[in-house]
Every structure is written in structure tokens, then in C-alpha cells.
Amino acid sequence: MKILFSFFAVIALILSAYTGVKIANLQFLFGVVIPYIAIAIFILGFIYRVLKWGSSPVPFCIPTTCGQQESLPWIKQNKIENPSSTAGVVIRMALEVLIFRSLFKNLKTQLKNGKLVYGEAKWLWLAGLAFHWSFLIIFVRHFRLFLQDTPFFIKTIAGLDSFLQVGVPLLYMTDVVLLGAVTYLFLRRVFIPQVKYISLAADYFPLFLIFGIAASGVLMRYFYKVHIVGVKELAMGLVSLNPVIPQGIGVIFYIHLFLVCILLAYFPLSKLMHMGGVFLSPTRNMVNNSRMVRHINPWNYPVHVHTYEEYENDFRGKMKKAGIPVEKE
């Protein structure tokens, strides 16, 4: 149900772009208006979400410590997994964001003849890493469409990405990797019973959407060739705020663009915001030094306590009898 809903939602999106451009000739709507709206929602929504998180304070110093604390000088501290300095936190966060270190630690717990065994479980990490990095590289590669002259580093990335020198036009490895990784991430949600149990429509939808984006991109690069000069003209028009609709680009491009727009607009409303959220996660981005430096809670307020005086009043007789010193005789 959740899977079908998400699947047909993406199909409906594709069809609406197809009919909108092919039948209703709404090139300007799909090529200019919707992209602008989507980019605006993405940027403003992203900022709004991050600011909203940021508006809630971090009242306590709560890093998840994953190694030895800073202690006596002769005890070796794990300065990354249990950082007591900002440098340690920076490295911890960098490893988290760049190579998904926590996910790398993943284990598979199995019960075999009454014994629990913990095995390696790197597929999720590998697929996640492949997915995010290939997505990033593809994203960066697209900048050649938005810049008059393609910068050197984009050329380098594109060159490396196609170094296998297969096919015409040259096959980008990241295209294959992205499609493969998305497929894996989808299949594990279908075939691993626990993962299927926890999955929501909001988990399938972005996978279908991204698959649709990647597939339409691949189709238009390798199979239904679109008018690439026209595409660049349109892209340049968008960034220079002088939108134009060149003729004869091909409907597959509009489908691709429309799905990207949906992704952008959906992004701030969804779990995809983990991209911004991971940087704010207090269990990862805090220094474990709360015994050395007092952490301040901005909403700390005085509380009602049972004072020593009240305690002694309750027990003075018993205390004296037991030879415990008291304040008032």
C-alpha cells in the first residue's frame, strides 16, 4: 500500500509533466515557473527548518561517548569518539558526514542455537555512501549547464567519472552507481522484514522520485538524446533571471526537470532534511567536557528542594541518638 502509493505518486508526476509539455504546451510553466518556485521553497524551507531547530536550545551537554574519556594523563583518550576539544568534534563530525562512520560500525545481530552472534553488516553503509557520493558528483557535474565556461574542477570530475571511456556519449560511472544504490536501498526495504515493517510511504517516495530523476537523466543522455544546447540555454536563462524557452528540447528533459523540482520542494518538508540535521545533532557535535567546563542551560530555573534544615527537623532526635552531628541541638 505504502509502496504502491509512492510508486503511483511518482508515475502521476511523470505523466503530468508529459501531458503538460507534450499536449498542453506548458513549457514555460514546467521550464521556468515551477523551477523558480521549487528553488524558492527549497532554499527558504531549508533555512526555515534549520533556524527552527536552532531556535530550540541545547540545555545539556549530551554527547554519546563512544570511547575512552579524557581522564588521567596516562590513560589514552579516544579523542575522536569521545572528544574533549573542538578539534576532536570537527574530526568526529567530518567522519560522520563524509564517510558515515556510525553506520560503518553497523552489526548484524543473529541468534544461532541460543547464542547471539554479531556479524559484519556493511552493505547499508556501502550503498548509503555510494548513493550520497554519486548523487553529489552528479549534482556538481550539472553545474556546467549553469556556467558559461565549464570550470576546470568540474571538467576534472566529469573526466574522472567517465574514465572507463565506454560508449558514446561516454558513460558516467556515477549514473550506474546511483541507480544501483537506489535500487538496493529500495529492495532492502521490501525484502528485509524488519526494514519493511518500519518503512513509511515517506521512505519509498523519495527513492522512487530519485530513481525517476536518475532514470530520466540516463535516458536523455544515452538514449533519447535531447537538444543539449537548448538545455544549457534554458539553464543559463534561469540563473541569469532572463528565462527563455528554447524550442525542441524534448519532453524527457521536462520530465527530468519536473521531478528535480518536486524533489527540491519536497526536501524541506521531509526526512531528507537529515542533510542539515546531522550537523546539529547534539549527541555528535558536542564536546564531552562537562565536568571541566560548566554547560549553561538557558532555561534553567530554580526548583523546590527538600533542604537540609527540613531533613534535620524530621530526624533530629534519631540523628542525635545515633551520634550524628546536628546543626540545632
Next chain:
Amino acid sequence: MATKFTAKPDELSKIDYKPPKKGWMDTPAEFKEHTFCWGAKGKNLNVVEFPNARDWSPAEEDWKLPENWQEIVLEGIKDRLGKYRSFKLFMDICVRCGACADKCHFFIGGGDPKNMPVIRAELLRSVYRKYFTASGKMFGKIAGARELTLDVLKELWYYYYQCTECRRCSVFCPYGIDQAEITMVGRELMNLLGLNIDWIAGPVANCYMKGNHLGLEPHTITSSMEFFLDDIETITGIKIKPTFNRKGAEILFVTPSGDLFADPGTYTAMGYLMLFHELGLDYTWSTYASEGGNFGLFTSNEMAKRLNAKIYAEAKRLGVKWIIGGECGHMWRVINQYMDTWNGPADFLEEPVSPITGTKFENAKSTKMVHIAEFTADLIKNGKLKLDPSRNNHLKVTWHDSCNTARGMGILDEPRYVLRNVCNYFYEMPEDTIREKTFCCGSGTGLNASENMDLRMRGGFPRANAVKYVRDNYGVNMLANICAIDRATLKALMEYWVPDVQVAGLHELVGNALVMTGEKERTQDLRLEPLPGKEAAE
């Protein structure tokens, strides 16, 4: 009211991990016998002025909730979204990758899919989405949102008292989402409706009025201490005279009251007494600040702060220079991550310096509170203790890292260093079950009651299984730790799963090995059992 828990280990260890066909939103919680604790008694909630104080039972249909309970919960969620970035963020950014799923001891030991941390969080997230997000308001169930009905409330209660806030899931989460943070908020919400469990509410009320969870009154503390002192005299020939509430002592010592109450914690307390006596330490116990642990932490942030306030208040009243804290798990999460923020700055204390070695405890320069394992490790490193580890030769020891000290502090190698110096046989459990990946005893966060044994034995199954491994491979017969709840709960867990393994605090083993000035030839360990090779002398 209840039947006795009789399930045998081999029945309990048959675990089905396959989730049901029907989705979790469509399956209301089934309150299974021996998996939940009794409801808080009205009198205990009244002591700390908590709302909706009345006697109630989770097993009954009517929970005696206030008319506007739904409004109270939603208001409570809103309030906490504004107070805790962690809570707000963790409601939003989970991608349900499932990495946490098989990391929770309750899921591993029980197979209930709602004990996968991701679902436990989703139980509350679904409510959050319905009332606090646009997509949830608009699209409802397909957006993973659902209404806060009475069934949902009961489900939240049931599963938020099946989480020990151990943080193991957060180690593996790619965004560090910490179910402990979410459970803490969930339990605060329950407390707005008077839905605590009595095993927490009772100790909280005790601690508030009498200074400790067990409700030991001042004269009871001194008299129970007399028993330990007599035993120590029997074992060593030395009569120790500790002081209580003494003004002008250099150091205040605070430990969980469990150490004063039941074995094997009491042997740990004997170890502290012997160590401090041998050092000639100028220290005092307090009957007012007689609790290191903090069941308030399992209730609400405010309650935890109210209970914790006693420690600094007493240090100030007595005019000590700094504080040593005993062996306890969640106590040290509180001291490391909360105490100074709540009740500091402790500017009336001095930065802790060991009077024996001169070592400055730089890592505690703001809280002014040193963990006893840090203190003792420093003594041993500086050669200040005469130790005879062969007195522990009858013990093949393994080390249990407690959740809170491992994942909320990181005190891992100090106790191991002490352990290696006080006993000759030490074997680690498998690496995926220790240090930051350690498993909970299954009974933390106030779930160490007697009416929820099914839950406890299941929750402790992964821990017990790792102990069984070292018992079978190395003949381990002693599970050492630095946590009072562990000493109380692992004993029952071992009796159930690995019957021939006993449980000890670190300083019990220190006490055994410690060669004291003027002691007689020892023939017994702190449990009054014959030392190896001294059986004939008995």
C-alpha cells in the same frame, strides 16, 4: 493479582524476530504479564507534588486520567520541542534506515518489533506529525501521522517503560539519534498525567524526604554500616570508624544507597571503607546526601534536578573541598552531563587534588567531583597501595561496562586498570558487547522491579549471553562492574541465565586485594568465604 514468573530460560531464548504482517499503527499494545511495572501510588506522587496523584493500575481499563489528558500531553510535547533541540531534531530527521533495529537489548531478547528503537521513536513521532507538522495534518496516516487516542497513550506508556535509556542505538545511528532523549521526554509526558511506575515513584519520594532511594533514615545508615565494620574487623582485625555529616572534612563521599543495603553492593561499600581507612583519608559520609543515584532522571528533568541538589548543598554545608563519587551508572551520567548545569557552579569547592598522590583531577575541575575508579587508578599508578591480587585468585573475572558510564561518560579504561592490578584472572567479553557497544543489564531506568521479570530477563539476555561465552571459554565466575543497579539486577540475571557466575563491584575486589597496615593474616574474602589456599584455616 499476579501469577509467578515461571518461564524457563530455554523457552525464553526461543525468539521470533519476524514482524507481524499487520502494520504497527494498526496493532494496539498488548499488555503482557510480567512485562510491565505497577502504577505509582498516589502517596508517592504527593510527596513530590506531582499531578494526578492517585492509586492506579496499568492492567486495568480505567487509568483515572484527567478529563483533558490529551491537551496536557500535546501542550507537553510543544513545550519540550521548544526546550530541547535534541527532541525536535530527533522527531524530524530519522530516515528509518533500520541500523538501530537489532541494537536494542529488548528487541534482541524479546523480538517485539515495537522495541526496535526506530519504532519506539515512531510511536511518539506519529503523534508529533499529526499535531505539529503540515504534512501530518494534511495527509494523516500516509504521512506516518496518527491521532493521540487512549490506545496510543497506553502504547506509548507500555514501550517507554521498556526502554532503559542505555543509548546503544545512538552509537549506531548515522545522525546520533538517541532514543534515551526521546524516552526521557516520553516519560516526562507520562508524569504530567501521573503515569509513573511505583518502582520509580517510591524511590523518588524516599530520596526526596530521607535522602536516599531506599528510604534509609540517618540512624539506619549508621547501624547498617556497623555490620560492615564488624565484618571488616572479622576479616582484617582492623576496626574502622567512619564519620557522618562531619564538618570540615576534606572530602565528601557520595555513593548509591544500594551499596548500603543488599549484597553484593554491601561488599563494595566495605571495599570503600577499607580503602579510605588505609589511606587515612580525611572524608565524611552524609546521611542527607546519601544517594548518588537519581531516579528523578527516569521521571523528569526537574525531579532529577531536585534530587541532585542535595549533593552540592551538603558539600557546601559541611565545608568540604571536593567530592568523591562511588560506583554507579546513571549517577555518573548525571554527574558528568547534568549536575553542574542544574545545580552548579560549585564555586565554593576547590579543584580536586588527591591528598595522597598530589594528582590534580583536571577533567573534574568544574564539577569538583571525581569518580572513585579515577581516584583509585591514580593511587595504584603512583604505587600508593599495597596489593595482593592473589587473594582474588579464586575469581575469574570479566568486566561489564555499564551503559551510562560507557556511553554517557566514557570511563572505560580506569576500572580496567584497577581490575588488572587487583586480580590475576581477567577476561574480556566479545568486543561487540563491551565498551561503547556494551549491553544493558536489562533493568535500568527504574525497571528493576519484581513484577516485570519476563521483560528483565529478556532485556538482559544479550548481556547474559556474552557472560556465558566467557564462562564457557575461560571459566569466568565473576562479573565485575561499577554500577549499583547492575549489582542488584545482574545477580538475578545471572541466576537465571548463567547460574554459576556471581556479581561484584570493583571496590569489593580492591578490598580483597588491599594489604592494610596492621591487618591480621587474611583467611576470608569480603564475603566471609575462605581465600584460596586458606580453606583449611577455616
